[in-house]
Amino acid sequence: AQSVTQPDIHITVSEGASLELRCNYSYGATPYLFWYVQSPGQGLQLLLKYFSGDTLVQGIKGFEAEFKRSQSSFNLRKPSVHWSDAAEYFCAVGGLNFGNEKLTFGTGTRLTIIP
Amino acid sequence: DAGITQSPRHKVTETGTPVTLRCHQTENHRYMYWYRQDPGHGLRLIHYSYGVKDTDKGEVSDGYSVSRSKTEDFLLTLESATSSQTSVYFCAMSGAGTEDIQYFGAGTRLSVL
Numbered sequence: 001a002q003s004v005t006q007p008d009i010h011i012t013v014s015e016g017a018s019l020e021l022r023c024n025y026s027y028g029a030t031p032y033l034f035w036y037v038q039s040p041g042q043g044l045q046l047l048l049k050y051f052s053g054d055t056l057v058q059g060i061k062g063f064e065a066e067f068k069r070s071q072s073s074f075n076l077r078k079p080s081v082h083w084s085d086a087a088e089y090f091c092a093v094g095g096l097n098f099g100n101e102k103l104t105f106g107t108g109t110r111l112t113i114i115p
Numbered sequence: 116d117a118g119i120t121q122s123p124r125h126k127v128t129e130t131g132t133p134v135t136l137r138c139h140q141t142e143n144h145r146y147m148y149w150y151r152q153d154p155g156h157g158l159r160l161i162h163y164s165y166g167v168k169d170t171d172k173g174e175v176s177d178g179y180s181v182s183r184s185k186t187e188d189f190l191l192t193l194e195s196a197t198s199s200q201t202s203v204y205f206c207a208m209s210g211a212g213t214e215d216i217q218y219f220g221a222g223t224r225l226s227v228l
Contacts (some may be wrong), residue, residue, distance in 0.1 A: 003187070012117075018213075043219035052133050091156060103217060106197060107157040 002027045004093050004106035011046040012112045013081050021076040021109050023091035033074040034103070035065055044090065050074065061085070086113045118142040119221040121206050129228055134193040136223050138206030145211040147189040149181060151202040152222070158205065164189055196227045
């Protein structure tokens with residue numbers, strides 16, 4: 001069965017500092033990987049996705065993520081965070097073998113930004 | 116968000132009563148999904164639909180039923196609500212391609228007292 005682990009429940013970062021959110025997955029084939037962001041009271045918005053090709057993917061709002069097959073990881077990074085980045089971030093895994101309906105989400109990482 | 120709306124946005128109900136949540140999309144997407152979001156669990160799939168009248172169970176389907184009589188509408192029904200079904204419910208939609216992403220509604224906060 002596929003699974004996603006986000007080991008950090010809550011992270012606090014100073015505005016302007018760099019950010020890395022961790023995501024590890026378990027999947028029996030080539031995974032499709034996603035990062036979603038959820039602002040308070042809102043639905044989930046896709047930040048970026050990996051299907052194939054270049055393992056460093058760029059997303060919206062200045063985020064990027066790197067797929068490392070050897071480490072089963074897909075960590076999210078941003079070089080300089082803004083107060084508006086405070087939100088909850090979800091990593092998800094799916095794949096060609098199972099289609100859209102088999103997207104599995106991690107438990108999320110809540111990001112707090114301090115001045 | 117991206118042509119998908121949920122109603123109601125908030126609901127308070129009593130244990131044992133039936134509840135129906137509605138998801139409506141204007142994108143003519145084939146797939147629709149219902150998730151629930153709970154602290155410490157992330158999002159878990161309840162049911163999904165891959166076409167009109169075609170539905171299947173997800174990870175946490177017990178106590179829930181769904182119906183899809185039109186492409187644009189996907190209903191989630193709690194036949195007899197329980198306190199354990201207090202949660203935030205999200206609807207999502209996607210195209211039929213394997214690289215189509217899921218777009219989410221804004222959510223429905225349900226409290227079962």
